Amino acid sequence: MIDINWKPNKNSSKALYRQIVDYIISEIARGNFAIGTKIPSQRKLAEIFEVNRSTIVEALDELKSRGLIEGNKGGGTTIINNTWSLLSSKPELNWKNYIEGSIHKPNLRTIQMVNRLEYTENIIRLGTGEPGPDLFPRHMMNKVLNRCLNRITSLGYLEAKGLLELRRVISEYMRKYGIQVPPSSILIVSGALQALQLISLSLLPPGSKILVEDPSYLKSLHIFQSLGMNLTGLKMDGEGIILEEIQKNGGKNADKMLYTIPTFHNPTGIVMSENRRIKILKYCGDLRIPIVEDDVYRELWIEKSPPMPLKSRDKNGNVLYLGSISKCLAPGFRIGWIVGPESVIERLADIKMQTDYGSSSISQMVLMEWISSGLYEEHLKEFRRKLKFRRDKTIEILKDNFKDIASWNIPQGGFYIWLKLNSNISINKLFQESIKEKILINPGSMYSFSNNQNLRISYSYALMDQMEMGLKKLSHIIRKLEKEQNSC
Ligand SMILES: Cc1ncc(COP(=O)(O)O)c(C=O)c1O
Missing domain, CATH: 3.40.640.10 (Type I PLP-dependent aspartate aminotransferase-like (Major domain))
Structure with a gap:
């Protein structure tokens, strides 16, 4: 077993686990920890270094991933390598340069946000273009x-x-x-x-x-x-x-x-x-x-x-x-x-x-x-019936809440209502404010060649009581933003 007379510096800006990694690497490089040397248990190392066990786990994980130590079946950990190339700390690869130099463009930022937010718990998805789980x-x-x-x-x-x-x-x-x-x-x-x-x-x-x-x-x-x-x-x-x-x-x-x-x-x-x-x-x-x-x-x-x-x-x-x-x-x-x-x-x-x-x-x-x-074919008949109910209900909700603030088409099929706001409030602000209320919308600009005041509403995904709650809240947010804009 090795003898350790060193402790990490708790006042240093360098993370404790990193100090421990560097210390063990330098001891291997100096030949003080030879191949085959057993390292004390995690509990013992935590005591010696006066750090939490999780810090030791993090340090040992890094040494393992660099191929310098190995756990054995008996539960002990052993030094297994002293090759210079493994010991030298290489600068980290800059993946950002690779990503930015590649051919494929990333998604629009709003779309990336929509893709992520769709999986937030309890969010009402007013624009999602797929059949809801109940369908x-x-x-x-x-x-x-x-x-x-x-x-x-x-x-x-x-x-x-x-x-x-x-x-x-x-x-x-x-x-x-x-x-x-x-x-x-x-x-x-x-x-x-x-x-x-x-x-x-x-x-x-x-x-x-x-x-x-x-x-x-x-x-x-x-x-x-x-x-x-x-x-x-x-x-x-x-x-x-x-x-x-x-x-x-x-x-x-x-x-x-x-x-x-x-x-x-x-x-x-x-x-x-x-x-x-x-x-x-x-x-x-x-x-x-x-x-x-x-x-x-x-x-x-x-x-x-x-x-x-x-x-x-x-x-x-x-x-x-x-x-x-x-x-x-x-x-x-x-x-x-x-x-x-x-x-x-x-x-x-x-x-x-x-x-x-x-x-x-x-x-x-x-x-x-x-x-x-x-x-x-049998499924499609039922699906169309349910879609009709959803479309009619959504149009009803719009009539009750959006009559004076927006206009829209009545689709003859598919999923989408192209809702156009009457005012010129910031759609980006509307998107952000809606998220705070756990409502997710698809701004029309995602699909357009120029900015517009449209939202893509889809009646295929949210349950109709959610749709009602979501659209009602959305209409309140729009009214609030309109008021704010008019008072400026
Ligand atoms: C017009 C259109 N084409 C293609 C797709 C992608 O469909 P798929 O899931 O079959 O890849 C969509 C999905 O929104 C769509 O609206």
């Missing part, structure tokens, strides 16, 4: 899982485009939207978000121009911008993107793409009219501008089903169509799909294989069962 069809899920139990005989990697049986089922399912494609033209992805990532990586050169609705879900991400591409916002009216906006920014170039959410648009809820769909498809077809049609909200219609997808009229393979079960069933499956010309699907599948070797096999098998058993 999850637990009993049906149990049924589906039971049916799958005996079918899962192995869980290997799947072929690049995804589980063939699932692609067959989706190919059949797409027919009801007027989309007729073989399974070979379908790629299973880990949500529509991955579809966007793959498209940005696989099909476009840096400097490309992505035309998108203003506002748009895509603006809240940095997928294309991180690869040196630019998003251009296109104005919308009640029928979707204004055609002239594409014409202004279009032109014959191989470096353009139109990304659109024509059905129950995120965040405005707008549905592109049939007439507009036909015109946009023709214009982009004539100019060879590819279209990415993000249709993840299609199934969530309330009164009547929306016009058929652009893809259903696409004779020339101009449209890449994105579907997902995140919004209609559960985002935790992480399953979506891309429909497109086979050559494109093969290219995307090749990049996907280099990214993750395919989406979760279990999720794919379970989803196949959901759709092929007919339970998915």
Whole structure:
């Protein structure tokens, strides 16, 4: 056992555990603590150094992580190394430089905050774009899982485009939207978000121009911008993107793409009219501008089903169509799909294989069962009924509390109400004040190319009594901020 006649200096600004680490290292370096030397127990070391046991634990942990000591089965700790390279204290690696020098841009700060705050206990989430836990069809899920139990005989990697049986089922399912494609033209992805990532990586050169609705879900991400591409916002009216906006920014170039959410648009809820769909498809077809049609909200219609997808009229393979079960069933499956010309699907599948070797096999098998058993269709009927109730109730709450301070649309499906405040109070302040009251909002600026006075309200997540409480409180905060502003 070693003899120790040293104590850390409690008046030093250097942490006690660090002084102990440095002391033991210097003794090893001097040869006073040879390899194989036993170190006294933690209790004994705490006594010798006159420090808390936790300080000793911290010091020993660091020495262990540097490979200098090792605990043995008998409970003792031994010096195991005296190599100079391990003893020398190297300056810490500066990860910040690596992070800042990398390609991918970070999320917007507000989005980072929303992502974090969503998991605060008892917070009311007024803008979250996913089905709330009470909308999850637990009993049906149990049924589906039971049916799958005996079918899962192995869980290997799947072929690049995804589980063939699932692609067959989706190919059949797409027919009801007027989309007729073989399974070979379908790629299973880990949500529509991955579809966007793959498209940005696989099909476009840096400097490309992505035309998108203003506002748009895509603006809240940095997928294309991180690869040196630019998003251009296109104005919308009640029928979707204004055609002239594409014409202004279009032109014959191989470096353009139109990304659109024509059905129950995120965040405005707008549905592109049939007439507009036909015109946009023709214009982009004539100019060879590819279209990415993000249709993840299609199934969530309330009164009547929306016009058929652009893809259903696409004779020339101009449209890449994105579907997902995140919004209609559960985002935790992480399953979506891309429909497109086979050559494109093969290219995307090749990049996907280099990214993750395919989406979760279990999720794919379970989803196949959901759709092929007919339970998915059954679930959707119930889901739409519940969504209607939620939408109507939310509109009622808005009428009772926001009539004189905001205006809004009545969405025909999807999740979102695009609420516009009448006053020009600071939305950032509103966001901060709401958090103090345990209310989380999604400011409209996250989705827009310019500042605005909008909030994205989603009636899909919070329970309706929470929604009522949250919106009421929000209206009080808005009124308070308006008063403060007027008195300045
Ligand atoms: C328009 C749109 N596309 C894609 C996604 C991402 O969906 P997924 O969960 O399938 O990746 C979202 C999610 O909010 C969305 O609103």
